[in-house]
Structure formats: structure tokens, C-alpha cells
Amino acid sequence: MSQNKKISKKVNSSRDPKNTKLKILNAARREFADKGLNGARVDAIALRSGVNKQLLYYYFGDKEKLYTAVLEAAYIKLREKEKRLHLEKLDPMQAMEVLVGFTFDYLAENRQFVALLNDENIHRARHIKKSKVVRGLHSKLQVMLSQILQRGAQEGVFRRDVDPVEFFISMTALGYFYFSNGHTLSHIFGRNFTGRAEREARREHVLEFVSAYLRN
């Protein structure tokens, strides 16, 4: 075993499958986000999770299936949290501001999610395409979004020609790209985009950018 001995070897005598699976998933998410599918090391995931390497195979089959499980869980977590915003109860403009803000903040605080998606796209979404759950999550999202836009249009606060999906992509893009490409952006512009203040400024910019488009 070539396991890095810097971290002392733990033994998983928990006999608590649910918890064991969770520990694996968490460790895997970190490793995959950090290194990508190809760069990630199964050994490293085992080490991080404090679980015997073979348990990964016992529970998840192989590296790619584990990766798929991580991705799916990540999508579910995001959309669950989003659902809890209860946007349908807010007035349209407020709902949009909350949604845009939430999206930005979520990506800011879950860089691993961003990194995972980046990597999955390098693999042409090969893994997530196997998931039906994920598709379901987004059809609901789409419906909700359409309703808000419609209500806004009817109330005269939103422009009338907004395609919900295009809009959703744009709104997400403004935050996503900032975080996903932060490293290259920081370098090419010689400006650090990782700080607290910068991020706050970006948030304002995004909110303003989106509102400018939406408002009638």
C-alpha cells in the first residue's frame, strides 16, 4: 500500500454503512473537485475518508461510479436548498433578486461544486447523463422560473420577452464563470479575485447586471 503515511491510518470499525458511505462521498467530493476525475486518486479518497480502500469498491463499484454519485449528490443538494427559498411566495422582482443572490452565494461557498461541473463538462457530461434524478430536478426549476417571469411580466415589472432557460443560464454564468475561471482571470488581469471585498463587489455587479436586463 502506497498510502501517504503523513496521515495516520484510521480503522473503520464503525459498522455503520450509512455513515461509511457518507464519509466516502464527502472525501470523494473533495478529491474529485480538487483534482478532477483523472487526477483524483482512489487511494487519496480512501485516506481522506478514513475508510479502507476496498470499501469504496464494495459500495460504489468503481471510481467512475463513485464520481457519478458525487455529482448527483451535488446537484441534489443545490436544488434542495434552492427549493427552500420558496420563491413562489415572493413578489417577482424580490424573487429574482433572492434567486440571483442565492445562486451567486452558493457557487461562492461551494467551489467544489463548480470544480466538479467544470470537470464533468470536460468529460462531456458522460456521467451525469446516466442520472434521471438530475433531469427531474431541473424540470421543476424551469416551471418555477417561468411562473415568476410571467408574473413579473404581467405586473409590468419585467420585460416580456425573457426565455426562462436562457435567462437562467445567463444569471448563473455571471457568477459561475467568475468562480470557475478565477485562477486564470486573476493571472491575466493581475488582480486577485479571491478576496472578500472583491467578491462582494462582484455580487453587486451581478445583481445590477441582471436587474438591468430584467426590468421593463
Next chain:
Amino acid sequence: MSQNKKISKKVNSSRDPKNTKLKILNAARREFADKGLNGARVDAIALRSGVNKQLLYYYFGDKEKLYTAVLEAAYIKLREKEKRLHLEKLDPMQAMEVLVGFTFDYLAENRQFVALLNDENIHRARHIKKSKVVRGLHSKLQVMLSQILQRGAQEGVFRRDVDPVEFFISMTALGYFYFSNGHTLSHIFGRNFTGRAEREARREHVLEFVSAYLRN
């Protein structure tokens, strides 16, 4: 021996170093864009370029240096082309429309560039950080952009509070994210984003999105 035989073996009897290097770079760009740094195979690059594997090492040192060379060349190519737009000669609003359209089209037609950037960001821009050329390219870009925005503001067609870098990021994000994350987006929304018509619609949306923000 175990080389993938799908790509038929070429022999490089050119004895033309410049051309040989170029063939390597082109093959490498395709391979890296396709598979990422970790997924790319030196053997595959050699095969694609029709050049003996050892020559890659002779000319570029190792895989990562080759990757860096590919990245740098990609940035240079984009900014060169951008420079040739001569935005400074156009009136502000027109200049912006040209720039936004150009950016969108460039990303659309150079998916490999998008893929490379995605991958490089997974590696925290480790490679491009070594490049000083790239930094230089963008400081010029920044200056030019500021001037246009200023002119536009003075002429009263643009709002006055636009941060050039934030704006540049936003403008790019709207196209970039659409292409970089096309695979996952297509799946989660059950909608194909790769077609010609879809792309044209997106282009319009982006132009409108940006103008809405800019205009006074």
C-alpha cells in the same frame, strides 16, 4: 505497439523544425482540449502529430511544458485576433457590440480554447501563471476597454459606473459558460444547446443582455 490504431501512423520525414513544432502544438491542443491535461496521452499526441514521441521531449521538455505552450499560444491567438478588430476606431456602442459578438463567436468556434481554459482552471492556472506574455496581452486589452467605456460615458450612451474588468468578465461569461457547460446544461434542461439555431438565439440574447446593462 499498443498505440491506438484508429489513427494511422504517419512518418515525419520533414526535417523542418518549425513545421514539426507546429504539428506537435496542433496535435497537442486537440488532445489536451479533448481529454484535459491528465487525460491526455503523450503517445496520442505523437500519433496525431505524426511525429516521433521523443521529438516532443526534444522540443518541449515534458508534457506539462507542452501543455503550457499550447495554452499560451491559444491566448495569443485570441488576443491577436481581437486586436485586429480595431475597436478604438469605432464609436463606443458599435465597438461594444462588435466586441461582444466577436467574443461570443470566437468561443463558439474555438471550443478547444474553452476546454483548455476549463482544464487549466482545475489546475488553478498553475501553468499559465508561468507566462508573462499572457499578462502583457491583457493589460493592453484592459486599457482599450477602459477607453471605450469612458468615451461611451462621456458621450452619454453608456452608464458611468462600469468597472471595465467586471464588465469584461460578465460579457465573456455569458458566452463562455454556455459553451463550457453545454454538455451538462443540455442534459439537465433536456434541451440540445449544440445546434446552429440555438446558438444564434443565444447570441442575440447575450447581445441584448449586455446592451441592457450598458446603456444609459
Next chain:
Amino acid sequence: MSQNKKISKKVNSSRDPKNTKLKILNAARREFADKGLNGARVDAIALRSGVNKQLLYYYFGDKEKLYTAVLEAAYIKLREKEKRLHLEKLDPMQAMEVLVGFTFDYLAENRQFVALLNDENIHRARHIKKSKVVRGLHSKLQVMLSQILQRGAQEGVFRRDVDPVEFFISMTALGYFYFSNGHTLSHIFGRNFTGRAEREARREHVLEFVSAYLRN
């Protein structure tokens, strides 16, 4: 978890040790015959037998001991059945014809036995050497065979110089090799040796081959 789901999981709620052991032995015989000692999987045996893997260890100690048990049982079964031919009650020529026919048929119908022996010989009979039962079985066989040959010689129907063991080996060989090496033979001769008609023809051939040698 990664168990082959083609075979549906059974649960062993029998609480009937004897029956459980038998189920294991049967499943093990199939698996070992199919894949050989090295190719066989303990998991597969457990699955096939519908018995928890741990029970294999409980009853048989380890994989090799289980293999040994299978082999021994196979030999016993053959010789038991052979004994029931009561060759000593037949006249010599008839006895031989019955024996040769029986041997051929038994091998034909018990390919697993043939496969097991093949595999055991690859392991230099390491396992069966531990069995004293098997040795005993064959000393009786040898005695019986000698008597028949002697009686035949005295009656003038058999040649007088027949070594019982050599003869036994030859008689067995003619059927055994046909079955044990059927796959390679079929290929190299471009002829299918697995069909009913082919087998019947072979049986005739073997009977004739042996008689030609025996008769005075």
C-alpha cells in the same frame, strides 16, 4: 455489492447443516469445473449455492479445502457407480464392454468431473494427494480388473499380456481425452465434437479400439 446479479440472490434459511453442505458442494463443483481452482470465485460459489459466504468458511475451512472436498466426492461418486455394475458377475468380454461403455458414458455425462481432474493435474494432484479414501477406492478397482483380465485370459478370449493398470489407463484415455480436449480438437480439426451423433460414433470407435486390443 459487486456480486454478479445475473444469478438472483437466494437466502438460506434452511438451518439444515447437511443440506447446506450439499448445496455448497454442488455449487462449488460447478464453479470449480467451470473456472478451475484459480479462476473460481468464492463469492460465486456462495451465490450459486444461495448460502452466505461465511458459511463456506465455517464448513470447509478455506477455498482449497472446499476444492479438495469436491474432488474427493467426485471420485467417490464415480467409483460407487462403477461398483454397482457388478462386473464380477459378467463373463469377461461382456464385463469389459460394459466397463468401457460405462466409463465413456460417465465421462460424457459428467464433464465437470473431467474438468476437475484436468485442473487438479495442473496443480500436480496436490489436493487429492491428501485423500486416503481415494487411494482405497482404486486398489479395489485394480483387483477387480485383474480378475476379469485373468478370467478372460484363462478362457482364451483375452490376450495374456495385459497389464491391468496400463489397460485401464488406455481404456479411460480414449474417452477422457476426447472430452477433456474437445474444445481444442474441435477447433484444430474444424469439426464439432459436441454433438450427439459425433459422440455416438466416438463411443463405437472406442469400443472397437479396445476390443481389438483385448481379443486374442
Next chain:
Amino acid sequence: MSQNKKISKKVNSSRDPKNTKLKILNAARREFADKGLNGARVDAIALRSGVNKQLLYYYFGDKEKLYTAVLEAAYIKLREKEKRLHLEKLDPMQAMEVLVGFTFDYLAENRQFVALLNDENIHRARHIKKSKVVRGLHSKLQVMLSQILQRGAQEGVFRRDVDPVEFFISMTALGYFYFSNGHTLSHIFGRNFTGRAEREARREHVLEFVSAYLRN
């Protein structure tokens, strides 16, 4: 590298591909004959051949392809040697005696060939079925055999009803089974079949067994 250090590490700086391939094939033949496909260790083959393990993959692709190459080479070697007997130049009875003797001796001296075939049959001839060369070798053999039998029948020294393939199988079986199953036979009969004298006796027995059948 977990290579067995009992044998000191050799370096293959020969740069003689033909020889290197041969060394690998020879070592592989020994290991596969010794342990079977599943029991054989790629590491052991590398060690035995004094060649870097990865060269096996460079030249042969993977373990199974190497196994296939070994099998094919073994068949070719046998049939080549057989051809050199020039049986067609001998009179029928002599030809058969030479053939039977040769076959017996070849198997006696090439136990590895016997072991390989045994193992290949456990795998249902999966590997050799890929070889067209082998098939070709045996169609020629069949023709030659038919001619001898025909000539013998015409000359009145052989019986007329001999099926060449059945006969070939029988003739081979008498020696093959003796060697392939020597270990179990030795044990069950409590008699050592590996000695020089025993083998000579067996050879005589086989020759007599076959002649008895053939002669008119």
C-alpha cells in the same frame, strides 16, 4: 515492484527485439505451463525472461494475448517437427509406428505443451480459437493421415474402416492422458508413472494398442 528478489534483477539492454520477444515467449511458456493462465503471474514471467515487465505489454498487449501467442507457437513447433518425419515416404505400417512413437515421445518431452493444452481446454479453447494458423496446420495433417491410412488399406495391411480423425485422437489420447493426468493416476493407483522405465513400458503398450487396432 514486488518482484521476487531471490533471482537477482537483470537488465535487458540487448536492444534485440527478436531475441527479447523470444525470451518472453519462452519464459511465458514455462510459467503458463506451470501455473495455468490464471495461476501465472506476469511478474514471474518478466522475472524469468530477464525482461522489464512492461516490455511484455509493449510486445504482446496483455496477459491473454501473450498466452495466445505461446499456445500458437507451441502448436506450430509440434506440427513442424511432425512434418519433418516425412511419413509420406515410409510404408504405411512403418509410418504409423513412427507417428505414434513420435507423438508419444513428443508429449513425454514436452510436458509444458500438454499442460498448456489442458489449461486451454479449461478455458474452452477461447484463445486458440483466434488462431487461423493452427487450423491450417491441422488440415494438412489430416490429409497426410488419410493418405497413409488409404495406402495401408489398399496394401491390405490396415483395416479399411478407419476414420482418420477418430484414429488420430485415439492415438494421441493414449499418450496424452498418461502424461496430462500422471499426477492423479500416480496417486490413485499408488504407482509412480514418472520414471524412465515406466514410461518405456507405456510406450510399448501404446504402440501395441494402436497396432492391434490398425492391423487387418
Next chain:
DNA sequence: CATGAATGAGGCTTCATTCAT
């Protein structure tokens, strides 16, 4: 008796890189 969870050892293979010509 019976079972799901857990583990250590080791096997096959890949791959970037270097050697020798």
C-alpha cells in the same frame, strides 16, 4: 447457524520518460 461489513495483499495494466542508435 447465519449475515453484512470490513480488510490486507497482491494482480494487471498504463504511462511519462529515457536510452541507444
Next chain:
DNA sequence: TATGAATGAAGCCTCATTCAT
């Protein structure tokens, strides 16, 4: 400059076996 041959390191995965209930 160009090339086929060779190598060390490491990665993914399998499997017999044992633990704990």
C-alpha cells in the same frame, strides 16, 4: 534530427478471508 526499444513508478481493481453482530 529522428526513431524503436526499454524502464520505473504508480494506478485501479479483485479476491480470499475475517470481524462483529
